[in-house]
Amino acid sequence: MPTLASATVAARFWLLVEHAGPWASHLPECELPSEVHELIARAADLGVRAQLIRRPGRRSAVRGPVRILVADTTAEVPWVAEGRFEDPRDLDLGSLLRGVVPASCILVKEPVFLVCTHARRNACCARIGLPIARVLGETLPGRVWETTHVGGDRYAANLVCLPHGLYYGSMSQAAAIAAANAYRHGEIVLDRFRGRAGIPEPSQAAEHFVRAHTGDLSVGGVAVESTRSDGDVTEAIVRHEDVRFRVVVERTVFAPCGMACADTIMTYRLAALEHIQCGTPVLT
Structure with missing residues (x-):
C-alpha cells in the first residue's frame, strides 16, 4: 500500500498535552480537567492540532503542573x-500562531517522536504501536511519547517526528528506529515516508519524487516553491x-483488492519531472 503524500495537511501548529489516560475515541469525550478541555477547544478554533501524550510503558497518574508541548x-x-x-488556559496560543515561543515555554533542543497508540480510535494503532513506542522509548529515552490519533489509521503504526512534522506509516520496530535515527541526523528515510504535515x-x-x-x-x-492545480493534476516548481x-503529479486511486472497492486509497503518480534550466525532461 503506498504511503506517500498522506501526511495530515491541517497540522502546521501542534499542541501536545500530557495525560496518562484512559483515552476515549475522541478528545472531547476524554475525562480531562475542564481547563484542559477549554484549551483543546480553543486550539481547535484556531486551527492548532491537539494531541494527548503519555510516556511509553506502565501507566501512572501525572501529578502537579500539566506538561504541554507546542x-x-x-x-x-x-x-x-x-x-x-x-492552569493550562494560561498558555498563549496566539504566540504560537505568530511563530513565537509562548511565555513559560522553553525550546526543546532534541527531536520529539510521537507514536499513535490510540486503541479506542483503532485497535491496530495500539496493537502495533505500543511495542514500537516501548522499543523506541528504550532507544531514545525521554524523547518518545505515545499519542492519540494522528490521522491515517490504515497506515498503523504511525510515527511523527517533530519539530518538522514528518509522518511515517506501516512502521515496524526496526523501521521506526531507523527513521528516528535518520531524523536525529537531519535526514529522511523514503521507505514508508508519508510526507510532511502542514503542506x-x-x-x-x-517533494517525494524529487527526493x-x-x-x-x-x-x-x-x-x-509554487504549485498550480487543474483538477487532479498539479504542476509544482521544486527547489x-x-x-x-x-x-507534474496526478491524483489517482489505489485499490488494494485490485478493483474499485470501499477500501480504495487516493495516492499520486508522477506524470513528468524536468530540469527547468535546460528544459530537458529527465523523466516523463
Whole structure:
C-alpha cells in the first residue's frame, strides 16, 4: 500500500498535552480537567492540532503542573517548546500562531517522536504501536511519547517526528528506529515516508519524487516553491539546492483488492519531472 503524500495537511501548529489516560475515541469525550478541555477547544478554533501524550510503558497518574508541548512545523526554522502549567488556559496560543515561543515555554533542543497508540480510535494503532513506542522509548529515552490519533489509521503504526512534522506509516520496530535515527541526523528515510504535515498533498508528492530522483534525503534539501492545480493534476516548481525542477503529479486511486472497492486509497503518480534550466525532461 503506498504511503506517500498522506501526511495530515491541517497540522502546521501542534499542541501536545500530557495525560496518562484512559483515552476515549475522541478528545472531547476524554475525562480531562475542564481547563484542559477549554484549551483543546480553543486550539481547535484556531486551527492548532491537539494531541494527548503519555510516556511509553506502565501507566501512572501525572501529578502537579500539566506538561504541554507546542510546535510550529512549517516555520522557516521549525521548533518545538515545552512548559508546565498550573492552569493550562494560561498558555498563549496566539504566540504560537505568530511563530513565537509562548511565555513559560522553553525550546526543546532534541527531536520529539510521537507514536499513535490510540486503541479506542483503532485497535491496530495500539496493537502495533505500543511495542514500537516501548522499543523506541528504550532507544531514545525521554524523547518518545505515545499519542492519540494522528490521522491515517490504515497506515498503523504511525510515527511523527517533530519539530518538522514528518509522518511515517506501516512502521515496524526496526523501521521506526531507523527513521528516528535518520531524523536525529537531519535526514529522511523514503521507505514508508508519508510526507510532511502542514503542506498540501500534491506538494508532498512532488517533494517525494524529487527526493527519489536526486537521492537527497536531507530534511531541508528539497522544497516546493509554487504549485498550480487543474483538477487532479498539479504542476509544482521544486527547489533542490541550486537546481529547480518542474514536477507534474496526478491524483489517482489505489485499490488494494485490485478493483474499485470501499477500501480504495487516493495516492499520486508522477506524470513528468524536468530540469527547468535546460528544459530537458529527465523523466516523463
